[in-house]
Amino acid sequence: MYDLGDLYQELILDHSKKPRNFGPMDVANATAEGYNPLCGDKITVQLKLENDVIREVGFQGSGCAISTASASLMTESLKGRTREEAEHLFQGFHDLLTGEKQAPAELGKLAVFSGVREYPMRVKCATLAWHTLRAALHNSGPVMARVSTE
């Protein structure tokens, strides 16, 4: 039996109550909206890209503790990364949640979401911000969270 504390770790609760990089961003040059139609969670991710590097990143929206903390920790982990590095990080994060592969060490604080693996219904909460980030990076417009493939 898995303890609830494995899911709602202190770091996750902290970021869900006090999300970092939260609010509108004046300097953004890439934006995407994410929506999870199953739970009604909405999120906007904004980026300031310089060439290939993410200089600033912020988000707004409403969601559960998992999706808010995931967005908050994501923004912290992205500053100064290139597109390619961000993509790589997403892959590692995805693997962590689905348990398909060993999660890479470079995930750092993001590893706190490892408990989500035991709650398949909540995986999409944790990945909504990341899918939205990818849409902003690819500038592909509004993104719907993938709900069945994860």
Added chain:
Amino acid sequence: MTALSAGLDVNKLREDFPILRQKVHGRPLVYLDSAASSQKPLAVIDAIRRFYSEDYSNIHRAVHQLSERSTRRYEEGRIKVQQFIHAADAREIVFVRGATEGINLVAQSYGRTHLGAGDEIIISALEHHSNIVPWQLLCEQTDAILRVIPINDDGVVLLDEFERLLNGRTRFVSIAHISNALGTVLPIRSIIALAHQHHVPVLVDGAQAVPHMKVNVQELDCDFYVFSGHKLYGPTGIGVLYGRDNLLEEMPPYQGGGDMISSVTFEKTTYNALPYKFEAGTPNIEGVVGLAAAIDYVSGIGLDSIAAYEAELLEYATRQLSQVDGLRIVGTAKEKAAVLSFVLDGVHPHDVGTVLDREGIAVRTGHHCAQPVMDRFGIPATTRASIAFYNTHEDIDLLVRGIEKVKGMFR
């Protein structure tokens, strides 16, 4: 805890539901999600098992003994449904997959032959997506217009607004009997009477009503009534469309196939009589057998007793939840049944649902397939506890204790 509330021996009735005996995450299961789907009594499980073991074959086809028996069981099921909702004739009972398919059938078969550009359909702001989207599809196909009766802050449909919406272009009204998201009982008698003054037919979506109250379609004077078996303690994949025979008679078939024809040549096909015209293909035979068993089961308990007990439990739950600091009940109509939707300050329903699940408590979280209702109250989602006659006062106490645990974690 009252063991003999409103004349029901609930603890004894609970023994009829094997699934309720289990533990979830080490805690006794508290099932508060019957509005999504109710659990099945042994009477239903055994009826299906016995049917497959003893009588099963295809129906309306062969002269052999098993086909005869299966056909009889299937048609007895139809008569059982007819008596259950007090329809005038068994020809008016069409078996479908569920309430959703019933509404789609009427929207496509009746709607496409009776509505044109500029015609209007009225629904309410409380509808489940299944009573919104089929009409939007019809509007796309016919250029008809969808009108919506607003609700007030209690989640009550505004009758005077409905009267204002009714006009010479209104061609159809489709309305829930009970709201799945809030539990509001709609004033359908008044709605039907008003619509009929304008000669407009009315479909009632009874998916949430049939498990909780007696329904008499002739007394209601509705033109169509739909419900699903799986919310009535019966199997999934079986549902009922009731339609007045004169309306069903003039409607074209919804799907083509076997059983819905009386003769087929490549030049011309003649359709079968009611209700077979609307039952193309081999139907859900064991579903009908299971539904008939479910109807026998609830009729044996008595829907009046069920309604009285559930009303008492809902009142108790409303009182207990109202005392939880930071909890707000969404949907506070006077006329309510079986549903308690609520939000908790600073905690998203998904987190509420996950913590409650670990306590063995099954609730639904999300928008309950009624996004416009959520938008009306300016919230993305609610936590919904829905009750059935197999729930107890203790279940409600455990829910309240679970909510206190949620608050402890997130504050």
